[in-house]
Structure formats: structure tokens, C-alpha cells
Amino acid sequence: MTVTDTELVRQGSDRTTEYALQVSDLRKSFGGVAAVNGATFGIEKGTITGLIGPNGAGKSTVVNLISGSITPDSGSVKLNGEDITGLEPHEIGRKGLIRTFQISREYPEMTVLENLIVSAKDNPGEKLFNVMFRPKLGKRRDAELVQKALETLLTFGLYPLRNEYAANLSGGQKRLLELSRAVMAEPTVLLLDEPMAGVNPALIEKLGEHIVELNQKFGTTFVLVEHNLEIVEKICSEVVVVALGATLAVGTMAELRKNKAVVDAYLGGDVHERVGS
Amino acid sequence: MTVILGYAATILIFFFTYNIFTLGLNIQFGYAGILNFTVITFMAVGGYVSAVLVMPHADTANGIYYILGLGLPWPIAALGGVLASGLLGLLIGQIALRRLRSDYLAIVTLATGTLLYGLAGNVTSMFDGWQGLFNVPQPFAGFRNWTPLGYSIFFVIMAGIIFGLLWLFANRLYKSPLGRVMRAVRDDQDVVEAFGKNTFRIRMTAMVIGCMYIGVGGVLTIAYITALSPAGWTTGETFVVWAALLVGGRANNLGAVVGSFLVAVVFNESTRYLPQMPSHPNLIPDIRYILIGLAVILTIWFRPQGVIPERKNTFYEVPLGKDVNAKPGQTSLEADLAKVGE
Structure with missing residues (x-):
């Protein structure tokens, strides 16, 4: 069964959902190269959503655009219904969106x-x-x-x-530290940029459990940029696929695995063979 | 005896002013990670401005030019000097702290310092150019009929009290949440920013406080020596303060004091007794710089954290004892730690 893109990109549909984060037609070019080219998706309040895509798809740029590290050329970002496009990173942080970085960045x-x-x-x-x-x-x-x-x-x-x-601390402990540090800021949306990178399988499980626990306990909305699809499938209720700087599809992992465009762009056959690649 | 006491008093004043410079730099670099490579410019601005506020009108008939010459009482003039240093810090910060980091910031401060050095030297009407200011009235000199030694001792006490107050505030700042967030900015600015804190404001606060400290040192220097010319604040002097902080130990105020004792007092004074060579008049100052450079290299090589490193901060904790074991499925901390692995 093939599902069309319009069905999958649910943002803007008539479902009466409350969005924690709404990204509309976000664009950013670096010297003529469009890193993000019309990314559009909505993250429902209180959910854990995965953001996946091949390397170079523009995931990190999307994270940087949402968190204000860089300003978009066009498009908008809304946090809990409020337009935060172009605000300074600290202003966005104060409004309750906390992000982490790809590499653990503790205060050494x-x-x-x-x-x-x-x-x-x-x-x-x-x-x-x-x-x-x-x-x-x-x-x-x-x-x-x-x-x-x-x-x-x-x-x-x-x-x-x-x-x-x-x-x-060890690499894994630093990941735990990042997550516990984020808890202290009491965020409404927690944007985790590859939180499982360089972490051993046992600890990946544990980090996943912590994320689910925080989500249930405090109602924190999680956005996970992640290459480990196993954990994404396990804890994310919805997954956004980004490719070539645009939203390719939105759905559950099960739905996405049946989507030809997604399989071609990222999954490439058996998902589990590609885990951690 | 009087000579020795006078000498000791001068060294003590020198020590106190250097402590103040080093504390100021420590707030900027040790706390907030700001590379201020023009420490001595803020000292000069503090000194010059306090001097032109306290001095009478310039004696232009005898070819002496400087601005203001308001003849204000010393405490007000001193305050003016300190504020001028802080204001210059604010201006440089506006340019340098907004977008620039570490090395670029260092270049901007160094360039600004060089610029102001040239300006102060060449624009004679400002602070009497290369000749500099002299005959600056000493604070409270007319208070009573001082003997030279009596006045020196009075000055030691005054400088000591000022240093003591600045020391207390520097330590309070370090322990405060503001000091903590400054250190976080030093460790990783982007993360602090992502956590909703205005890092520009935090760095600017450290910059201005540090500059005001250095300004206080400048005010005391010119008040005691009664003169200051550009030859007294060359770029090299900045690195003497840096050497003091790095040798002593950054982010630790006690380290800053030990460093300025070792570098500014021990090296400076011990080299004074080396025999002069008339054919090489610059030999002794050069040896001084060589020794200071050597001390920095040895410190970075063998003890990069300095003689007295930053100490670990611990907090008073209300025991969580009961909670530790009460969590369901969590028999002991060791079990939990084992799960963390690695």
C-alpha cells in the first residue's frame, strides 16, 4: 500500500490537535545551497516525536533554525502557538524550548x-x-x-x-547529565539532537526509559533527532522524515516503512540492518 | 630603618594594586572566559581620568596640556576614574562581546588598546601626550602634616582596605549564582544561551566589573606615584598581569593574589638588585620579562591549573537518605550505577 505525501504531512489538516511546535515552510540557504527547503511539520503537545532522515538531509539545520542559533530565510516557527521565528536562542530557551547538542556539551x-x-x-x-x-x-x-x-x-x-x-564522566554518563540538566530548566518542549549518539545499547534503553518517564511525569513534549531507528520506533508515537531539506513524510514507523519514498530516501530495505548507520 | 620601612610600604602598595588588577582580570577571564588583552589600558584610563579630575587647570603657559582639571576632591575623582574604566569596558564590550569569541575578542581588545595608546600619546591636549601627567596631588595629603613615611603607611592602609573590600566582593560574586553562570559561559557559551540565559549580558557584566577593578588599581597607582605617562603602560604590562593570573591559578582569587605576589613582587623586586650594566641599560627589564615568561611556560608545562587551582564547589545538602532506598525497584545506588554501565 502506498500512502501519498499529502496524507502523511498532517500539519494543516483539520484534526483539532494542539501543537507544541509548528514549523511552516522553513527555508535556509548557505551560499546558494538550500540546506532546508520548505520543511513543514507540526509536533503535538505531550508527544514524543522522532525526526529522522539521511545524513545531510538538513535535520541539524532544522534544529538550529527552531532553536534560534541561525535565522531562517523564510518560513515560521511557532512554539505553543506563539511565533518565535528569528528570536535569539536565549529568548527561545526562556519561552520553554530547550535543546541539546549532537555532541555532549557539559560544563567540563x-x-x-x-x-x-x-x-x-x-x-x-x-x-x-x-x-x-x-x-x-x-x-x-x-x-x-x-x-x-x-x-x-x-x-x-x-x-x-x-x-x-x-x-x-564517561560518554554515556554525559548523555545522562545532559538530560538531567534539561529537566532542571523545566522545558515545555525538549529538542534532543542525537541523544543516543555514541551510547552503548544498554544505556540507549535506559535513556529511552528516562525520556518516556519525563514525558509522562511532566507532560514534556520531546523531539528526537535520531539515527537509531530501533529506539525511535520504540518510544516515538510519530516520526517526521526529512530529506533534501524538506519534509518527506510523517507517520508512525510502521506506516513509514511502507512508504516507498521514505524507503528509497532513507530506510533502504530492512530497517534493522541499517540501525546505527 | 625609615628607608627600609618606606621601601616595604612601597612594595606593599605595589602588591595591593597588582592584586586588584589580577582580581579584575580573574573576574573577566577566570570567571567568564573573556580574553582581555588590554588590561593595562583600563588601568591607564582609570588613572588618567582620576588625575585630570583631581588636578587644577592645566598650566598651558608652561606647555602643559590636559583636559578638565577640575580640582575635585580625591574620592570623587577616584570614583570618576573607576567609572571611566567601566564605561570604556562597556564600549569595547559592545563591539567585541556581541558576536566575537575567544581569539577574535582578544585581537579586538589588543587592537583597541594599541589604538588608545597611540591616541593618548599623540593627542597632547588630552593627557599631555608622551610626557604624561605629573605632579598629581596625592589623596588626603593636606589632611595633616605627614612625614613621608607616615604618608606611605597611611597609603598602605588605605590601599589595603580598598583591596580587602574588592576581595570580599570578588569572592561573593564567585559564589553567587551570577558567578556560577559566568563560569558556565566560560565552559560553553552556546549551552548557557540554549538554556534561556542572555550570555551577552552575563559576559558584559563580567567585562565591566573587571574593568572597574582594573580602574581602581589605576587610580591607586597614579595617586601614589603622582605621575603617569604612556611609557608606564606599554602592552607588555598587560601580560605581566596575565602571567600573574596564570601562574597563580585562574578562577581562584587566592591564586590571583599568590600570582601577583610571585610575578609582580618577587620577580620585579629581585631583578632590581641585579648589577646594572651601563652599556646595556635595558638588560635588567628584559631579564625581568624573560623570568616572567619562563614562569608562565613552566607553570603551563608542569601545573597548567596554576599554583592554587580553582577549587571544587560543594553545597550543603539536606540528606536524601530515605529517598535513596525508597524508590521502587531501586535497591541501592550501586545497582543503578551498574545500569549506567561504563
Whole structure:
């Protein structure tokens, strides 16, 4: 059975869904090369959605465009119905969209606990005026954050490492640290750029469980850019396929596997043979 | 005895002012990772501006030119000098901190410093050009009938108190959430930005505070020496402050103090006693720079984190004891850790 693209690109359909993230006709060229060429998709609130596609499809550029690291040539991005196109990354972060990076990027010369505490939003102690005249405000908030961070670290199994420098963690532990750090910021949308890259299979399972747990516990919407299709199939309710800078298809993994265009562009025969490629 | 005490007082004042420079640079580089390669320019601006505010009108009849000459009381003039340094930091920050990172920022600061050096030297009407300012009134000199030694001791105490206050604030800043987020910016600016924090504002705060610190050092320097000319703030001086911070240990204020003691006091003063060679008048200052350079190389080679490295920050924790074992299916932390693997 072949399903047409229009059926699969559900954004703009008459379903009465609430979108956490809406990307419409996003375009970005670098020196005449169109990296993103009309990407369009909607991410439903409270879901875990995968964003897949071959290397060079423009996934990372889409992530950078959504998070404000680069500004689009045209098109728009809406976060919870609000237009965030062209805002600064920190403004988008403040509005509740937190992103991670392809390579783990911890704060190496700070401890694991500090990595978490510094990631919380709205610490009054980050204002110079309060540092000078009302230092207690920052101290009080810090004390709350320490406890919250400790509990988070306990959940993620990093508690014993809390006073270790983040630089000394293993690759897998750094991935866990990134996720637990993101929890501290209480995001509404969490955009994870290849969170499973370079992680051993056992830990991939565990990271997946954490994502599902956070999704259920806090209602956080997840967008996962990922090459590991096994985990995408397992935890994502919907998957967006990007190829040549545009949305190729949207659907469940089962649906996508039957889509010829998707198979040709990315999956290429048996999915499981290509896992991790 | 008086001579030795006077000498000791001068060294102490020198030590305190260098501490203040190094603390300022530490806030910029150690806390926030800003490569300020023109530390000494902010010292000069602080010194010059405080001097022209405290000095009387320029004696143009005798070929001495400088701006303002308001004859203000020293505390106000000193404040003016410090604010001028901060303002210059704000201006340079507007250009350099908005888009540029590390090495490019370093180039911009270095270029700005060179530019202002040339400007201060060549535009005579500003700070009397290459001749520089001299006969700057000393603070509180007319307060009582000081003996030279008495005044030096008074100045040591004053510089010590100012240093003490700045030391306390630098430490408070380090421990505060603002200091923590500065260090996060130092470690990875993009991530801090992605977490919804305005990194430009954070870096600018560190930049301006650091420049004001360095300005305080400049104000004290010109107030004690009573003179300052461009020859006293060449580019090389910036790297003496850098050497002090790197040798002592960045991101640790105690390291900054130890570093400025080793580099600015020990090296500077020990080389003073080397025999002069009339045929090579520049030999001693050159040996001084060689020694400082050697100290930096040895430090980076053998102890890159400095003599006193940044210390690990721990927090007061209310024990989670009960929770640790209460989680369902989680018998012990070790079991959980084992799952993390690796």
C-alpha cells in the first residue's frame, strides 16, 4: 500500500490537535545551497516525536533554525502557538524550548551538581543588583535547587557522581547529565539532537526509559533527532522524515516503512540492518 | 630603618594594586572566559581620568596640556576614574562581546588598546601626550602634616582596605549564582544561551566589573606615584598581569593574589638588585620579562591549573537518605550505577 505525501504531512489538516511546535515552510540557504527547503511539520503537545532522515538531509539545520542559533530565510516557527521565528536562542530557551547538542556539551570545569543548578531558570541571584544588595535571595534559591538537583541526579543514577567534575564522566554518563540538566530548566518542549549518539545499547534503553518517564511525569513534549531507528520506533508515537531539506513524510514507523519514498530516501530495505548507520 | 620601612610600604602598595588588577582580570577571564588583552589600558584610563579630575587647570603657559582639571576632591575623582574604566569596558564590550569569541575578542581588545595608546600619546591636549601627567596631588595629603613615611603607611592602609573590600566582593560574586553562570559561559557559551540565559549580558557584566577593578588599581597607582605617562603602560604590562593570573591559578582569587605576589613582587623586586650594566641599560627589564615568561611556560608545562587551582564547589545538602532506598525497584545506588554501565 502506498500512502501519498499529502496524507502523511498532517500539519494543516483539520484534526483539532494542539501543537507544541509548528514549523511552516522553513527555508535556509548557505551560499546558494538550500540546506532546508520548505520543511513543514507540526509536533503535538505531550508527544514524543522522532525526526529522522539521511545524513545531510538538513535535520541539524532544522534544529538550529527552531532553536534560534541561525535565522531562517523564510518560513515560521511557532512554539505553543506563539511565533518565535528569528528570536535569539536565549529568548527561545526562556519561552520553554530547550535543546541539546549532537555532541555532549557539559560544563567540563564544573561539578555534576553545579551543571544542574546553573541550568535552572530564573535564579534571582543571577542579577548583579541582588548579588550586591540581596545575596540571600540567591542563596535561598540555590538551597532549593540543590535539593531538586539531588533528586534529579538520583533518578538518573548520577547521584554518587554529583561532586565529580563533569569532564571526568564517561560518554554515556554525559548523555545522562545532559538530560538531567534539561529537566532542571523545566522545558515545555525538549529538542534532543542525537541523544543516543555514541551510547552503548544498554544505556540507549535506559535513556529511552528516562525520556518516556519525563514525558509522562511532566507532560514534556520531546523531539528526537535520531539515527537509531530501533529506539525511535520504540518510544516515538510519530516520526517526521526529512530529506533534501524538506519534509518527506510523517507517520508512525510502521506506516513509514511502507512508504516507498521514505524507503528509497532513507530506510533502504530492512530497517534493522541499517540501525546505527 | 625609615628607608627600609618606606621601601616595604612601597612594595606593599605595589602588591595591593597588582592584586586588584589580577582580581579584575580573574573576574573577566577566570570567571567568564573573556580574553582581555588590554588590561593595562583600563588601568591607564582609570588613572588618567582620576588625575585630570583631581588636578587644577592645566598650566598651558608652561606647555602643559590636559583636559578638565577640575580640582575635585580625591574620592570623587577616584570614583570618576573607576567609572571611566567601566564605561570604556562597556564600549569595547559592545563591539567585541556581541558576536566575537575567544581569539577574535582578544585581537579586538589588543587592537583597541594599541589604538588608545597611540591616541593618548599623540593627542597632547588630552593627557599631555608622551610626557604624561605629573605632579598629581596625592589623596588626603593636606589632611595633616605627614612625614613621608607616615604618608606611605597611611597609603598602605588605605590601599589595603580598598583591596580587602574588592576581595570580599570578588569572592561573593564567585559564589553567587551570577558567578556560577559566568563560569558556565566560560565552559560553553552556546549551552548557557540554549538554556534561556542572555550570555551577552552575563559576559558584559563580567567585562565591566573587571574593568572597574582594573580602574581602581589605576587610580591607586597614579595617586601614589603622582605621575603617569604612556611609557608606564606599554602592552607588555598587560601580560605581566596575565602571567600573574596564570601562574597563580585562574578562577581562584587566592591564586590571583599568590600570582601577583610571585610575578609582580618577587620577580620585579629581585631583578632590581641585579648589577646594572651601563652599556646595556635595558638588560635588567628584559631579564625581568624573560623570568616572567619562563614562569608562565613552566607553570603551563608542569601545573597548567596554576599554583592554587580553582577549587571544587560543594553545597550543603539536606540528606536524601530515605529517598535513596525508597524508590521502587531501586535497591541501592550501586545497582543503578551498574545500569549506567561504563
